Amino acid sequence: MSKDKVDLQPSQIAAAKEKGLKNWVEHRLPIFEFMNKELIEYKTPKNLNYFWNFGSLAGITLVVMILTGIFLAMQHTPHVDHAFESVERIMREVNFGWLLRYVHMNGATMFFILFTSICLEAFIMAPIKRPVNSYGLWVL
Amino acid sequence: MSTKQILQKNAKKALKKPTPQTRRDFLILASGAAGAVGAGSFLYPFVSSMNPAADVAAAAEVDVDIKSLQLGQAITVMWRGKPIFIRRRTPEEVQSVQEKDASKFIDPELDKDRIQKPEWLVVVGVCTHLGCVPSGQKPTDNRGEYGGWFCPCHGSAYDVSGRVRQGPAPKNLPIPPYMFLDDTTLRIGKEAPVNV
Numbered sequence: 001m002s003k004d005k006v007d008l009q010p011s012q013i014a015a016a017k018e019k020g021l022k023n024w025v026e027h028r029l030p031i032f033e034f035m036n037k038e039l040i041e042y043k044t045p046k047n048l049n050y051f052w053n054f055g056s057l058a059g060i061t062l063v064v065m066i067l068t069g070i071f072l073a074m075q076h077t078p079h080v081d082h083a084f085e086s087v088e089r090i091m092r093e094v095n096f097g098w099l100l101r102y103v104h105m106n107g108a109t110m111f112f113i114l115f116t117s118i119c120l121e122a123f124i125m126a127p128i129k130r131p132v133n134s135y136g137l138w139v140l
Numbered sequence: 141m142s143t144k145q146i147l148q149k150n151a152k153k154a155l156k157k158p159t160p161q162t163r164r165d166f167l168i169l170a171s172g173a174a175g176a177v178g179a180g181s182f183l184y185p186f187v188s189s190m191n192p193a194a195d196v197a198a199a200a201e202v203d204v205d206i207k208s209l210q211l212g213q214a215i216t217v218m219w220r221g222k223p224i225f226i227r228r229r230t231p232e233e234v235q236s237v238q239e240k241d242a243s244k245f246i247d248p249e250l251d252k253d254r255i256q257k258p259e260w261l262v263v264v265g266v267c268t269h270l271g272c273v274p275s276g277q278k279p280t281d282n283r284g285e286y287g288g289w290f291c292p293c294h295g296s297a298y299d300v301s302g303r304v305r306q307g308p309a310p311k312n313l314p315i316p317p318y319m320f321l322d323d324t325t326l327r328i329g330k331e332a333p334v335n336v
Contacts, residue, residue: 071186075193093193140283 039095051121058114061107068104072097201329203321206260214277216265219328223273224316225265226326229300233287234258237301247312251301254315260327263302263313269289274298289313297327 008016011033015026026032044052075094077086090097170286192200195223202219206226209215214227237251255261267274269291273283276289284290284297286305291297296307303312 001300026261067186089193089195093195095188095191095193097189098187100189108287 027040051125054114054118054121058111058118061111062115065104065107065111068100068107071100072104143277159179165185201327204328205324206326207324211259212279216277217328219239219316223265224328225261225263225277225302225313226259227258227261227277227300229261233300236287237299238302245309246304246306249301249303251303254301254303256318256320256332260320260326261300261302262316262318262326264316265289267293267309268304268311268313269294269296269307269309280292 008027009030012027012030015030022032022119027138042113074099075090075097087101090101092098094100171243199222202217202224204215204217204226206215206228209226210226211228212230214225214231216223216225218224234251242248242250254263256281265273265277270291270293272291274289274291274296282290282292284306286297286299288298288300288302288305291307291309294308296309297305298309299305301312302315304310316328317331318326318328319330321327
């Protein structure tokens with residue numbers, strides 16, 4: 001392989017030899033291998049409990065907050081004289097503007113709850129993991 | 141036949157058999173369909189929020205009182221940010237654009253296809269060349285060779301039917317959707333319902 005060529009992942013090389021839309025995408029952007037690796041093959045400790053949900057929940061909430069935030073910013077006027085009017089317009093005139101705003105508001109609360117839960121998990125789990133580390137209790 | 145041969149035969153048979161539809165196939169399809177519906181209903185409000193908002197849509201129609209317009213006069217009204225020329229044409233002006241054959245024109249179109257009532261011409265007053273507003277709304281304006289409108293930017297001339305007759309403009313002045321609510325009121329932005 002010459003130097004100016006990009007190194008391909010093994011899954012990309014395999015996909016290049018096969019036909020079909022999935023392989024066409026995989027050859028150019030190995031997202032299916034990525035999803036398989038991260039969601040299926042990736043090893044997890046066998047003492048998982050429900051506290052481990054909060055990471056992906058926080059990730060989903062972050063995506064929702066970014067999306068609603070961008071779409072709210074499209075309609076908002078960041079000026080001291082016009083900001084209140086533009087928010088009223090979002091609530092009354094923009095299609096689903098009320099929904100985007102309420103999702104953004106409640107998403108912020110949700111994010112706070114999830115982050116608190118993750119911290120709580122660290123505080124509770126740290127003293128019962130080996131090697132025993134009770135710094136979390138010190139913080140509490 | 142040795143045990144090995146039998147095993148190889150069975151393996152070949154198993155390969156030839158088409159794989160049956162399993163419960164797993166069904167579950168993958170069903171959860172995929174549910175996920176697609178969920179993603180669609182999640183994205184719909186986002187896309188919809190970029191469409192014209194209720195206050196914008198409410199301003200999409202303009203009602204114009206044309207009672208005071210005398211023969212030969214014209215007014216300009218704003219509709220969706222564009223100037224609309226409304227002109228009450230004199231019988232002589234109407235007569236001047238009643239030719240039978242328009243095929244020699246830059247954008248061939250007959251006058252009768254561009255109007256609802258012969259006296260009233262309603263066109264979008266934006267030159268189709270580069271978007272200037274042509275002059276000719278006042279009788280004292282330069283109306284060009286054909287008596288309609290003249291674009292001062294690059295010299296396009298329009299006749300009293302709003303058709304381009306000379307100059308760089310490629311298209312006739314477009315006709316906005318409009319309807320007569322009664323004899324003296326014009327609504328721009330909405331077509332009259334078709335009577336069947």
